[in-house]
Amino acid sequence: MKNRMTAQALWFGEKLVDNLLHWFTVRPKLTLTLAVFVALGPFITKPFNIDDPMSIWAAQQVQAHPFDFYGYKINWFGSVSPMSVVSTNPPLVYYYLALAAAVLGWSEPALHFALLLPAVAVILGTYRLALHFCGRPLLAACTTLFTPAFLVCSTTLMCDTLMVAFWVWAVVLWVEGLERDDIWRLASSGVLMMLA
Numbered sequence: 001m002k003n004r005m006t007a008q009a010l011w012f013g014e015k016l017v018d019n020l021l022h023w024f025t026v027r028p029k030l031t032l033t034l035a036v037f038v039a040l041g042p043f044i045t046k047p048f049n050i051d052d053p054m055s056i057w058a059a060q061q062v063q064a065h066p067f068d069f070y071g072y073k074i075n076w077f078g079s080v081s082p083m084s085v086v087s088t089n090p091p092l093v094y095y096y097l098a099l100a101a102a103v104l105g106w107s108e109p110a111l112h113f114a115l116l117l118p119a120v121a122v123i124l125g126t127y128r129l130a131l132h133f134c135g136r137p138l139l140a141a142c143t144t145l146f147t148p149a150f151l152v153c154s155t156t157l158m159c160d161t162l163m164v165a166f167w168v169w170a171v172v173l174w175v176e177g178l179e180r181d182d183i184w185r186l187a188s189s190g191v192l193m194m195l196a
Contacts, residue, residue, distance in 0.1 A: 028138050032127055032145070036120045039145055043155040044112045054087060055157040056106070059097035069094060092195060093159035111157055118165040119154040125168035132175050166196035 048056065054076065061083070062069050069091040070084040077086070100114030126144045130137035144150060153160040170192035177185030 028127060028141075029124055031138070032123045032141050033120050035142060035145055036116065036123050039151065040116055040119055040154055044109045044116075046112060046155055047108060048157065050156060050158070052157040054083075055094060055097060055159075056111075058083065058087065058091065058094040059101060060106075062091065062094050062098040063102065066095075066098075089159045093157075093162045096162060097157060112155065115154070115157060115161060118162040119150075121165035122150070122154075122161060122168055125165065125172050129168060129172045129175065132179075163196050166192045170196060 054074070057072075057074065058069060061072055065071055070082065070087065073080050073082050074086055075081075097111060097114065100111060104110035104114060123141050123145050127137050127141035130140035134140055150161075150164075153164075170189045173185045173189035173192065176182065177189055
């Protein structure tokens with residue numbers, strides 16, 4: 001009797017795993033989105049660190065003076081310098097953070113949540129690009145997600161993940177534009193390259 005119950009439990013467990021794997025493989029975009037939230041969600045309350053304060057100050061400047069995003073000075077390297085000298089990044093991520101903060105607030109969870117969206121875009125873009133070049137696009141996207149550099153960069157407020165999202169989608173649209181002879185995809189790819 002005990003062996004029979006054990007066999008039934010194992011059979012049920014195997015069926016459950018098979019059904020879950022099937023469900024995830026037929027819904028790759030949802031699977032990958034969930035995977036991003038599972039992998040990066042635990043870091044949503046991570047305290048601001050590294051260059052995050054610089055991103056926050058720049059986003060606050062954008063909210064106060066949208067056309068003068070680097071019009072202030074900070075003491076970052078031990079002496080007061082213009083922000084345009086300290087930050088060598090284009091300001092698009094600061095505009096994104098300013099918009100997110102206007103909607104969600106300036107807390108760690110709010111801003112980290114806002115930057116989960118570009119992380120999802122990177123992974124979904126990697127999946128779509130991999131559809132053109134390999135037989136295992138889900139594996140390619142998961143490998144990208146769990147690359148240590150991507151995991152670390154995606155838990156900060158810096159521009160890295162947003163830039164990669166624009167770049168991956170620029171490549172996707174470029175490849176598809178060439179395959180389909182679609183001028184709009186090629187032009188959109190150029191715009192995304194510029195944003196990256």
